[in-house]
Structures are given as C-alpha cells and as structure tokens.
Amino acid sequence: MSVHPSHRAAPDHARARYAATVTALRAAGCVFAEEEAALLIAAARTPQELREMVERRASGRPLEHVIGWAEFRGLRIGVDEGVFVPRRRTEFLVERAAALAPATGAVVVDLCCGxxxxxxxxxxxLDGPELHAADIDPVAVRCARRNVEGLGLVHEGDLYEPLPQALRGRVDVLLANVPYVPSEEVDLLPVEARVHEARVALDGGRDGLDVLRRVAAGAGGWLAPGGSLLFETSERQVPAATAVVTAGGLVASVATCEDLWATVVVGTLPREDAPPTPEAGSAAYGPAT
Structure with a gap:
C-alpha cells in the first residue's frame, strides 16, 4: 500500500523544525537546548510565534517567561514577565513545610509569594488548609491570584501589613521565600534573573538578610504556639540567619537537601508547656519527593 506524500512530510517537517530550534538555542548558549526546544514547540501556536519565542529565549529571557509557566512540584505554575521564577531547589522548602503542617485544617501564610x-x-x-499569600509587587500579585484561585487568597502589600488581623496567633506554617542575595552580588547573577526578574525579589540588602530580619521580628505575633517560620537561605548565611530567628524568639533548626543544593531554616514558636529545647541543629535529607 502506498503512503500519501503528505503523511511522510509531516514527520519530516516536525523533525526539521525541532532540529532548527535546537541549533538556534545551542548557538545562544542554552545548556538544555533539546528539552527547551520541545517545550517551545509545544507552546507555539504558529511557526511565526515559535520564531519569536526562540528569539526571546536566545536574548536571555527565562524559558518560563517565554512559555508562560514553570513546573513546580508537579504543578504548572503561570509565570508572567518580570515575576520571580520558582526554583526547583525551593521544592525542598515546601516539602519541609508539609512535614510540619497539621494533618487537617492548617493555617498557611506564604509571604513574598511571587x-x-x-x-x-x-x-x-494538605487536607482543608486555609491559605493566605502576600507580595509587595502588584505584577506578582496578579500572577499569584491566578495560580492560587480556588485554594486561598492573595493580598498586596508589604510583608504582614496586608494580612487579615484575624490570622494573628493562628498561623501554623509561615513560608517566607525572602530575597537573600546581598545587594552587591545581584549584578553577578545570571542574566535571566538580574535583568528579567524584579530586583525586589532578589535583593536582600547589605548582607542578604534585611527582609528576613523584618519577617523574623514579626513572626511571633502571627504564629500559633508550635507554628513554624520556614525560609530558604545560602549555606554561608546559616549562622547569621539562625541568629536572626533566635532573636525573634523562635527556636531555630536547619535542614539541607544535597540533591537540590537547598538549605532551609525553620524557626518554631515554642508552646507554653513545651520542655526546654536544645540548641539549633541540622538535618540532611535526600531528594525532595
């Protein structure tokens, strides 16, 4: 039986388009050109749109901004231009938060939510959580409201300022993906970050801990007894970061995941009837699941 020429042409055309896209991305220095080419081709609705997307990626824009989404813990998260792209390593932060949250009805706050x-x-x-998120960047807030729709509320404002006062003393898990890059090092970041993500999501001040100090200082008033503040930091910042947490009246501990190169600091508000706790310790974990 003969095969119609059009049936042979389609696969050949698709292969040629894929090869050309990979070549263009490799020339631009994209390390994972093959994977990115597949994502760009899947996202493009027309050949012209594909060409434009490849040009944008080759110019240094994050792939996630070009295709409009990022994968995070198995979810497709919409990411608008200028919004901080969730990092794979930060999945470990969510993993540790899930391990500390109550089995049902957890009250969760996501500060600097991006x-x-x-x-x-x-x-x-989680089972039946109450979720509130907040960010100072209106662009990020609009993006977050789409991603959190049906799961919780997103508030616009500086840290705790926009949160409902009814949350005070009730928060079981306080996620704070605070910026922690020292100001003088922001310009050393890859172009995808320093040019195409909001500086407010990256710049942590002189030593990278300015925003954390404000978060830790106020956390005790929002956490429920036994509730925890969790944030990501660099390995070299751990001693200073744990000192900030302790100064805020919380008990600090550290968890690391070597596979994701992730370091998470946890600050827990002691229960009134809790026995004395040992000094801050650390724990290492395997890959996030």
Missing part, C-alpha cells in the same frame, strides 16, 4: 507557587503547592498537599 507567583504563588509555594503556597499553591503546599495547599494542594
């Missing part, structure tokens, strides 16, 4: 990826992923792993 796209809302952390709050959305944590809420989907």
């Amino acid at each position: 796209s809302g990826a952390l709050g959305a992923a944590l809420a989907r792993s």
